Amino acid sequence: MAFDIVKYTRASDAVGWGDLDFDEFERNPLPQHTLRSLRYMCDVEYHTVCYLRDMLTTPSHKEPEIAAFMTMWNREEFWHGEALAAVLERHDIHVDYSALKAKRLKLGFKDRLDPIKQSFGSNLIGLDFAAVHMAWGAANEWSANAAYHRLAALEGSEHPVLAELLKRIAQQETKHVAFYATQARERLAKSKKARVIARFALRKFWGPVGSTIAEPDEVKHVMGHLFQGSEGRKLVRGIDTHIARLPGLDGLMIVENSLEARGITAEDLEPTPEPAAA
Numbered sequence: 702m703a704f705d706i707v708k709y710t711r712a713s714d715a716v717g718w719g720d721l722d723f724d725e726f727e728r729n730p731l732p733q734h735t736l737r738s739l740r741y742m743c744d745v746e747y748h749t750v751c752y753l754r755d756m757l758t759t760p761s762h763k764e765p766e767i768a769a770f771m772t773m774w775n776r777e778e779f780w781h782g783e784a785l786a787a788v789l790e791r792h793d794i795h796v797d798y799s800a801l802k803a804k805r806l807k808l809g810f811k812d813r814l815d816p817i818k819q820s821f822g823s824n825l826i827g828l829d830f831a832a833v834h835m836a837w838g839a840a841n842e843w844s845a846n847a848a849y850h851r852l853a854a855l856e857g858s859e860h861p862v863l864a865e866l867l868k869r870i871a872q873q874e875t876k877h878v879a880f881y882a883t884q885a886r887e888r889l890a891k892s893k894k895a896r897v898i899a900r901f902a903l904r905k906f907w908g909p910v911g912s913t914i915a916e917p918d919e920v921k922h923v924m925g926h927l928f929q930g931s932e933g934r935k936l937v938r939g940i941d942t943h944i945a946r947l948p949g950l951d952g953l954m955i956v957e958n959s960l961e962a963r964g965i966t967a968e969d970l971e972p973t974p975e976p977a978a979a
């Protein structure tokens with residue numbers, strides 16, 4: 702099904718949470734391991750602007766539909782960060798967007814796509830770069846969508862307010878998936894070179910969303926929290942199945958492999974007890 706970019710840009714809006722009772726977090730705070738994961742997710746969402754900045758130097762921004770999408774997408778991801786920051790704030794965890802952004806921009810953040818640009822240099826131009834970029838984005842959005850649904854399911858019975866917020870965020874991630882996957886499908890189908898490069902790039906360079914900006918321990922915590930065990934593994938295989946259905950990407954298991962490499966297995970482990978409150 703075609704993605705209607707005009708409809709999307711007209712309807713794009715901040716994720717709503719003004720009607721949700723965040724006072725509930727003060728009556729019934731979230732557990733530490735969930736706050737740690739939310740902090741990671743908040744950072745990743747806020748980081749989108751740096752990613753966008755890098756993308757604007759690539760051939761993708763010359764594609765009008767991609768440029769239109771990325772403008773709205775960047776705002777929506779920022780608002781996801783803002784919503785998660787508001788939840789964290791109720792737990793005395795302060796995430797300062799401006800400070801975060803200034804630090805990242807100063808450090809000269811480089812995305813994982815950078816080595817791909819370097820590896821292929823001028824061979825990777827125009828439409829082929831956009832195809833790889835779209836496949837990459839689709840893998841990331843499928844992952845984000847699965848992560849939010851998973852956390853909503855894990856916390857749903859104890860913390861329905863959080864679960865509702867996460868479901869609303871995931872609804873927008875579903876639209877992001879639709880854009881990236883539609884673009885990737887069409888562009889990869891048209892170019893053998895793009896298929897070869899996308900396959901190589903995803904297999905060699907892809908890592909869990911956020912793994913270029915967070916400490917390895919944090920990546921391991923979040924991936925373990927959300928994807929360790931048989932239920933998590935089912936979701937991870939679902940993401941890989943979606944990716945592998947894109948033209949030229951059959952048989953890839955990039956998400957499962959990246960988790961295995963970090964010691965996140967399909968084995969159901971006993972949850973580690975929460976540290977006692979100080």
Ligand SMILES: [Fe+2]
Nearest residue numbers: 746778781845
């Ligand atoms: Fe998001």
Ligand SMILES: [Fe+2]
Nearest residue numbers: 842845874877
């Ligand atoms: Fe997204």
